[in-house]
Amino acid sequence: MLKQRDLQDCSILFELMAHPDVFPFVRHKANSYEEFLFITRQAIELEEQGKMISRTIMDEWGNPIGNISLHDIEDGYGFLGTWLGKPYHGMGYNKPAKDAFFHELFHEQGINSIFMRIRKVNKRSYYAASKLPYATLANETRSCLYNEINQNEEIYDLFEITKDNYLLHTLREDYQQLEVTHLKEA
Structure with a gap:
């Protein structure tokens, strides 16, 4: 359901993020594929520094369908950011993704x-x-x-x-x- 951020998923995720029903609500917007690659690299680096935790949301076949992240981590708290591609809205992916992410944050990451x-x-x-x-x-x-x-x-x-x-x-x-x-x- 969740996996570490990976540059290989960027082309699919960029297309999903660019949809007009999704784009306005994404925290780190990218206007081009290259910019999305850069933002993803930054997310990976911020995670290595302990300032962010970010995962790719996958469907049951292992396809990337969205992103869930904890931003601005400080003193055991942070801000949640989640988005799913438009084709996956209302299909029941949000709750299991949040459950898996929250389990990791509270049990493994000390949030x-x-x-x-x-x-x-x-x-x-x-x-x-x-x-x-x-x-x-x-x-x-x-x-x-x-x-x-x-x-x-x-x-x-x-x-x-x-x-x-x-x-x-x-x-x-x-x-x-x-x-x-x-x-x-x-």
């Missing part, structure tokens, strides 16, 4: 909080974030950070995913799966 800044005009992403049972709207609880990301004008909503909330959610989900399995066996 404590993930922030999502979502443009107020991006209703699709706002709706998706508000459906996550482990994410909380943090406009008021993290008002200093909210004000920082909206310095010039109010553009973004801020969501937070804490390690504790996410782990509690996964424990609850595992318990519910266990109950269902137990009931089926009875």
Whole structure:
């Protein structure tokens, strides 16, 4: 489902990112394939420096379909950026990609909080974030950070995913799966 960023995937990912329904919501935009290669090289270097964690999202056949990254890592937190190519919207790839990425971040990478800044005009992403049972709207609880990301004008909503909330959610989900399995066996 996820793999390390690789320059070999750039041609496919660039075409997917360039779609007008995707491009406006990508954090690191590239106007050409060469620029996308450069941005990908930078992402790989930033990961080596511990400032970013970035993965390519793959479909069930191993084709690259999008990207998920944690940007601006500092003191155990960072900002989430995710995009999927237009042909893959609404096909159920977002949740498993986030689950795999969050598992890696919280269990292997030592991250404590993930922030999502979502443009107020991006209703699709706002709706998706508000459906996550482990994410909380943090406009008021993290008002200093909210004000920082909206310095010039109010553009973004801020969501937070804490390690504790996410782990509690996964424990609850595992318990519910266990109950269902137990009931089926009875």
